[in-house]
Amino acid sequence: MDMAMRKTMAAVAACALAGVMAVAAMLAGCATQTQESAGNEELQAQGGSVELQIFAANSLSKALDEVQALYTEAHPDVTFADTQYKASGELVEMLKAGSSADIFISASGAKMDDAAAAGLVDEASRFDMFTNDLVMVTGENNAAIPEGLTLEQAVSGDYTICVGDESVPAGNYACQALASAGAYSDASGKGGAFEGAIADKVVLDTSVGNVCKHAESGDVDIAFVYSSDVYRFGGVKVLSTVPAETHKDIVYPAALTADDANAQAAQAFLDWAANDPAALAVWQKWGFELA
Structure with missing residues (x-):
């Protein structure tokens, strides 16, 4: 093979390699754009206005009202519907009957167990939030x-x-x-x-x-x-x-409800309520101890 032919073949190979690399770069760019787009959509969804519905034990009424107000003050895009304060057993029955909520806070582990057995709460999100005497x-x-x-x-x-x-x-x-x-x-x-x-x-x-x-x-x-x-x-x-x-230990378990459409916002609120110093001061004022 003479020198001219070798140069021609090398040029063709170089062009082909450049073409492959260009296509690969284009595909990688598309993938990155798709991931960024999905991430932006998720962030936009998280940053949008959300109204959370909470079902909570009667004994939490005054304290939780204060904590919710503090959270909305710090996070204006998150508001709260009329929180339902009732006996924990009654709240479980409401959930069983189809009432919608994002968060359930019970004054009894047994009542939360009932809700879990009925598939009404996300068991992976459950944790003991308070103790009481x-x-x-x-x-x-x-x-x-x-x-x-x-x-x-x-x-x-x-x-x-x-x-x-x-x-x-x-x-x-x-x-x-x-x-x-x-x-x-x-x-x-x-x-x-x-x-x-x-x-x-x-x-x-x-x-x-x-x-x-x-x-x-x-x-x-x-x-x-x-x-x-x-x-x-x-x-x-x-x-x-x-x-x-x-008597059995008095604990207040909290959990997200099953298939909650506002799960990220609801979990963010629970995390804040269990850790933020301003929230902790409210719980303490009303006689609750974090578990």
């Missing part, structure tokens, strides 16, 4: 009942009592404590009956707020509520903290 309270002006009242004294038959019904987690914990003192027939705190000296001395109600009001008004001598409820409602004073070993 169970306390016995009476009207703030009632001097007839001694401070430091023990559980055994409370079930002696000398006092009338109010607890939440089975839809109210605080009521479940109260009944567990009463069972430990021989005054309730089921150690789980559900499905049993009040026994012994208090068999006909217990009033049930559908929310911890109403339970507190029974004690405040003097309708009953003693009510079993969360320590945070004393901050929330007032009008009552703490007689004593119910021993923690008499």
Whole structure:
């Protein structure tokens, strides 16, 4: 092969290689543009205006309202619909019936378990957000009942009592404590009956707020509520903290709902609410401890 032919073939090969490289570069550029476009669309979606719907246990009402207001102040594109504050069991039933929410915060691990079993929450997002204490309270002006009242004294038959019904987690914990003192027939705190000296001395109600009001008004001598409820409602004073070993740990699990369309915004709010110093100060003010 002469020199001219070799030069010609080298030139053809160089042109072919240049063409391949140009096509590869073009394809790589298209891929990069596609990735950037997808990323921009995702960022735009995250940055758009979002309204979050939260279902939360009654006991969180005042604290969570404040935290939501702080979050919207810091993140104007995120607002909150009318947050539903109800007994945790009632909120689970609402979700089962098709009500829409982005976040569920329960006052009971068992109620969150119910929601998870029904496929209503994203189990991967679940975490324990708060802890609380169970306390016995009476009207703030009632001097007839001694401070430091023990559980055994409370079930002696000398006092009338109010607890939440089975839809109210605080009521479940109260009944567990009463069972430990021989005054309730089921150690789980559900499905049993009040026994012994208090068999006909217990009033049930559908929310911890109403339970507190029974004690405040003097309708009953003693009510079993969360320590945070004393901050929330007032009008009552703490007689004593119910021993923690008499009931299951009081935790408030939080989770995103299943197939939530606003999952990123909802998770961002939960992360902020559990870590931001301003949010932590609000929780502390209302008697909640982060788990």
